Amino acid sequence: MPLPFNILVLVCLLYVIFLFAVAFGADKRARHGGATWLGNPLVYTLSLSVYCTAWTFYGAVGYAARSGLEYVTIYLGPTLVMIGWWGLLRKLVRIGRAQRVTSIADLISSRYGKSNGLGVLVTLLAVVGTTPYIALQLQSVTLSFAVFAEQGVSDWAGGEWAGGQTPVDLSATALWVAIGLALFTILFGTRNLDANERHNGVVTAIAVEAIVKLVALLAVGSFVVWGVAGGLSGISQMIAESPIESWTIHPGRWAGLTFVSAAAFLTLPRMFQVLVVENVDEEQLSTASWAFPAYLLLISLFVIPIAVAGLAVLPKDANPDLYVLTLPLYYNQQGLAMLSFLGGFSSATSMVIVASIALSTMVSNHIVMPIWLSVRPRKEATVSGDVRHLVLSARRLSIGAVLLLGYLYYQFSGGGAALAAIGLISFTGVAQALPALLGGILWRGASRRGAAVGLIAGFVVWAYTLFLPSFGDTGIMSAKMLAEGPWGIEWLRPRALFGLGGLDPVVHAVLWSMLINTTAFVTVSLMSFPSPLERLQGAQFVNVFEHSARARSWAHSGAEAEDLLIMAQRTMGADEAQSLFQRQAVEQGKDGYLPDITPDFISRLERELSGSVGAATAHAMVGQIVGGASVSVEDLMAVADETQQMLEYSSQLEAQQSELTTTAHRLSEVNEKLTQLSIQKDAFLSQISHELRTPMTSIRAFSEILREGGLDEEAQGKYARIIHGEAVRLTRLLDDLLDLSVLENGQVQLNPQHEKLSLLLDRAVAATSSVTEGEITIRRVREAEQTQLYTDTDRLAQVFINLIANAAKYCDAARPKLEIRVSERPGELRVDFIDNGSGIPVESQGMIFEKFFRLSDQKAAGGAGLGLAICREVMDKLGGSLSYLPGQGGAAFRITLPQAS
């Protein structure tokens, strides 16, 4: 009884929903700070199985049916890399983490002097090489649907499908699959602009799919061996009798294919994504180095038995690429067929999802962002644009575009060619990035020009000898051209370049493209002189294990720290940017959010940014703010003494020196603080004297005037009012001083109470209503204020009142507004007070918490200049903090309070 087609669709949908749930769950878990699945080396290993696409799931059997054991080469390449080149992989992963690499294009662009040209080149190569592969996945899903549909056609005939139509519109299926995949990828692949480009949800779903496809293939294989052939001896018998037995091994083809699959394993965008970008711990590689080859072994175990059984049992015209599906159906094993279908579906979808994430990152970082940056005026782009939003939209659109491209390719290529052929063509195409990649991490002499020329040459040869001829003689190349060469020039025949005929087309293309690519790369590298930035990056990459410090890439400059902060907030998100700047400031021994702009800080910031937008774009964005000079004299000198020992020695010295500088910096700061303290004490006494004597002067002078008499009533009243006002001012000053002294001496009695934050803010707003009424609009989000506090709420209210009153007094906007923003972080509650005035100038930001500091000499403002100093002491006593938050567009203060988690 054949399986009804609609049940198949239903199961398929359920499976997709299950995958969504898995991805959603993993994402949620990661966001809430729980242990991520990504940390597990087995999950990492399973995610590497995106290597095994539908091509390997369905195609390997077809491949075996056509060419015997040759399919093993596809697994042999990666196995050799995982086991034999373990050290190289570790180096790649280390570089990827140290330089915050987002894709293979980013790695190559970053290595060769953050050249965006190379980034674009690799991106194009990847798109051209991957599109047919995505088409292939769509085709395999569609074909497998069709297999079931044909099975069920008898059920459907006579129904609404009657009239000679096929029950399933293949191209519509492909379209729906493409749309579904785009949706999934956009949802989980571009959820946020993660600093490290890691996608918990996606990787976890991929790992689940990896298990499904392995189980499916093992199940079908076991069924064939024990269910059909009747055990191991039976299957050996079948193999001996089958035509597969007679196929011989061609050593040239074996070597060529093994090499291509090894190269592709390193350079395929999706492999680079899971291998390097999604890696969270280098140690995972040691597990993966045995576990992944084991996975490959298991998945290839039953290929030959299935192929043999298919050849023996199924009709001659059955497509060998679908034996995995048609064999169980032939024996009416509906459940098994369904499992097998899901395995193939998993293989196809996981590849498409990861590939489109990788490609969209490349397209947005290397094509969209640079164009956007170049059309916007200098500096304005980075400071005022919403870069984050732009990058996310660019990624989403790119995902859509990549899938659309795959779908169009599928439509126009007609889905005819054998699956394995397309796979090998793609492999050879992306393998062109290998010389630039390996040269970049192993050879310091490799230069940008060399990489570019090699890439272009390899790409052209590949297109000419393999890609274009693959469309057949009806495509771009005519049969005549294929046979006799263009314009009859024999040595230019696409399949026998330089007269080297008689080779297999793939081996021929691999041989020539890699040879020409590598030769051009090495020759041009030797002939060209790399730029300083290239050399610095080269040293970083090649000696990644020795160098812990990073290359300096920016000269000292007077860049505005605040501009950089604004730009970073727009790109990385406010939280991450602020904590980065704050950490850096603390390391420099400074307070607040604005560190000194040192070359170290700039290169660190650039690295963090490149985690979001790629190295070349990050470099350009920082460059727009910091200014043109990209390499300092120090850097040039570092380049000048190139020899290995010199560099190592100088990097050690540099490390020592930077340690010494930090210590010296700290010491001189402590010293300065001590002398400051003594000066401050005198200044404080003299300030207090001044603040007390000034009102006293008015009081004494006017009371003498009044005592002498002879004044009219109006004058009398006026002078009495002045005396009263000054007396009040004096009292307030004494109160403040007393308050501050109590707080500073730590004698303060805290009186903790439970109160909801929203009610406390209500109180503060009400208490200041006489000052704020009609002066300033206060905006709050009550839903965010529902936290229950346990602290000295009266003291906290005092701080709130002070900040609100300050905003009302000093905000100089035409229509003053104050925004009170509450947010929670693990272990911390934040309340930000942000107004829309002109803010506090950078040079005063460090002073506003000092006693008696007034921003203006507005005596009218009333206070003695003790308010913020008191507030800071109060927050300190409450275990929290009060600080100025730069880069918010107006004056902004942040209160933090510890939260019991």
Add this chain to the structure above:
Amino acid sequence: MIQMTDRNSDQLAEKGSDSEETRRTARQVLVIEDEPNIIEAISFILSRDGWTVSTHSNGETAVEAVRRVAPDALILDVMLPGRSGYDILQDLRADVATRDIPVLMLTARGQKNDRELAERLGVNLFMTKPFSNAEVLENLRQIVGS
């Protein structure tokens, strides 16, 4: 920015075209001080005593104001917005046109080194706030007479 109360500016205009007699008695004093209530108090006391009082409260433009008004005596605060009274005094003593103007300095920070600095710079008298009204008048008369 010169702040002249209405009364003072009237008097200035009047006295300028007056007889020798009045000119000698109604002498001109310039008060450089930034605290509005203290300005009001000093202006009241001095004008009641027959002085023509003009006031100025910005440190940066104070020297300019002294040159323009050319007063018979100057009452100078130390803590002024923009520029300290010491700097102003130094400039005045360096310029021939203002070198001989008698200066009475008033300050709310009465430490010993403040007084010494003022004396070194050539102040005629140094008084600490708060002051007695009578003492201010007496001291002012004294420095103008000497």
